[in-house]
Amino acid sequence: MRERGRRRRLLGLGARTGGAMIRSRLGGQADWRTLGEALFEGLSELKGPAMKLAQFMAQWDDLLPPDLADELARLQCQAEPMPWPRIREVLVAQYGELDRLFTDIETAPFASASMGQVHRATTREGVRVVLKVQYPGLPEVLESDLAQVRYMMRLGRWLKVPQVRLDALFEELAQSLRGELDYHAEARALARYRRRYADRDWLVIPEPLESLCGPHVLAMRHVAGTPLRELEVASDDLRQRLAMHLADWLTEELFTHGELHADPHAGNFASDAEGRLIVYDLGAVIPVPPARLKAMLALLDAALDQDPMAMDTALRRLGGRQGEGAPLALYRESAEAIAPLFASGPQDFSDVRVHRRLRELSPRVWAAMDRLQPPADTLLLSRTLNGHYWNLVRLGARLDMHERSRPLLKWARSD
Structure with missing residues (x-):
């Protein structure tokens, strides 16, 4: 009985999330704050894999709608404790x-x-x-919860994400969660x-x-x-x-x-x-194999060179970017958005202009997802690096990323 109730609650939360995504995708208005509150309350009580997935999502606060990101961020520090x-x-x-x-x-x-x-x-x-x-009881409910998460991830089809890519993303998530037990x-x-x-x-x-x-x-x-x-x-x-x-x-x-x-x-x-x-x-x-690091640095190198065609080539080599019509304008604007962080000398990670520009680009990123298709086998790594980036933002870091990145980019260019 308890497992059926848990499944119903997860499916209900998934349906609400899907409805908001569909309305947004079709150009309508979604109440992201109300959805975020419902997800916080439901997942805080249920815990487990679905809550972990929401915590992952909370670290993408440069892509999520601000109201939704704010509510999901509460799961990082205000989750309801178990008695x-x-x-x-x-x-x-x-x-x-x-x-x-x-x-x-x-x-x-x-x-x-x-x-x-x-x-x-x-x-x-x-x-x-x-x-x-x-x-x-977490090991016993893990596989059941993962089955519901897999079902909810089918909503990615509304973003024109191929099923094979969704399956790869799910397997990476599942492997990570099983490892945490x-x-x-x-x-x-x-x-x-x-x-x-x-x-x-x-x-x-x-x-x-x-x-x-x-x-x-x-x-x-x-x-x-x-x-x-x-x-x-x-x-x-x-x-x-x-x-x-x-x-x-x-x-x-x-x-x-x-x-x-x-x-x-x-x-x-x-x-x-x-x-x-x-x-x-x-x-x-x-684990992060050197070949994957080099491929990701090639994408950064192309972005710092403000070269949209090279960015497209690098993303394809990573295993992403499907379909016809490279979003060159989006590449160019994304490269311009991150450029200030890699300018010569210490740069302020708390510069809101960078975050505002990235957030303004997020609707266009989602709209182009059918062509961008970030590689599933680097999604956990990308999400992790993004989370560490936001920790530096919270600290108000001033780092010379130009100087730090030079030897790394040189290493990536070597055979």
Whole structure:
């Protein structure tokens, strides 16, 4: 009965979303604010894959209608927590009698998200820890939810997205979500990243506590910090230092280790009292092959050269851009929109003129989707990079992207 009710609610939310998309596609008016409120309320309660998908969408706030983007963004930090008794069931199933291991577990979550929530605790040895607890029954409902998500993704046909591309996008999403349920894999990722960056005194990766980790609970040593989303009022010096750390870390991740932290919402990053960058969550790490990096940099190179034909060629080589009639004017305007960020010298990521221009282009991007067809196997990577970009925007970063990109573009041009 519960599964049928969940399915009905997901289908109802999907129908409302589809109706708004269809009205917008046909030139009508869609009430995006009301839709966003309904999605927030419904998905916050249901959690799971559909909520995760909405969180992904929230990071495309340069493409989504502003009212919808604002409401979906609330899912990043205001999701309704699951009641403590149900969370306690998961803890007891893993540990048995809790008093045997812990002197205290906070019943109010430190953070709640789509696939689990975090509670602070103290061990019998006096170690302060955080317990990332997977929502009960989530593995059982995952495949059912994914089936509903696949159904809702059929709405992409209204944007003239071929079914084969929708299927590829779904498989990438499904693989990512299934991977997030593997807490043993996340514990290994935390340990790997701690070894990898042991000599970076500006980066903090929490220590997994192997003896307390299990299939549905991930235990880490507690690292106190101020979440990135709360740093907008911090000093400019601190924000610039964190922005530099974040940019340096992402560059090393991609171009030295061929990996990328793929869950970039602001709650996963923080600053400690010493101004170091903390990375809390490594549940989603994706490999990034050098060939894919070079192909994406070729597209950036063409955009910086203001060369629409080269942009079209690069997008085709990436596996995108179907059909006839390259949208050259759209390429040209997109290249002009991002050009200020790559001008010589430090550029302000919080410059609203850039964001306003990208947002103004978004209706034309959707209208040209039947020809653009971004490659499905790079969508997660593109969404991730976009999310990290918006974290830099939140920090008000001033970075010299011209200087940073020069050696990377040179590397991409090499054989």
